[in-house]
Amino acid sequence: MKIQVDYDLCESNALCEAMAPDVFEVDDNDDLQLRTDQTTDANLEAVKRAVAACPRAAISLVD
Numbered sequence: 001m002k003i004q005v006d007y008d009l010c011e012s013n014a015l016c017e018a019m020a021p022d023v024f025e026v027d028d029n030d031d032l033q034l035r036t037d038q039t040t041d042a043n044l045e046a047v048k049r050a051v052a053a054c055p056r057a058a059i060s061l062v063d
């Protein structure tokens, strides 16, 4: 699945990074960066935890 972030909603609080640091990173400018925009067998559960952890509902998974 493809990982999409609504940057208008994101408040760069790094809760997703805490759940899935291989996928999400808040950079030195407080901007959220995606290390990859695709789920894999290895990261899917962590990405799902990140989706659940985001208080702004800014992360979506798209088939």
Ligand code: SF4
Pocket: 005, 009, 010, 011, 012, 013, 014, 015, 016, 017, 024, 026, 032, 053, 054, 055, 056, 057, 058, 059
């Ligand atoms: S948890 Fe949500 S609001 Fe926080 S940095 Fe990640 S996408 Fe943005």
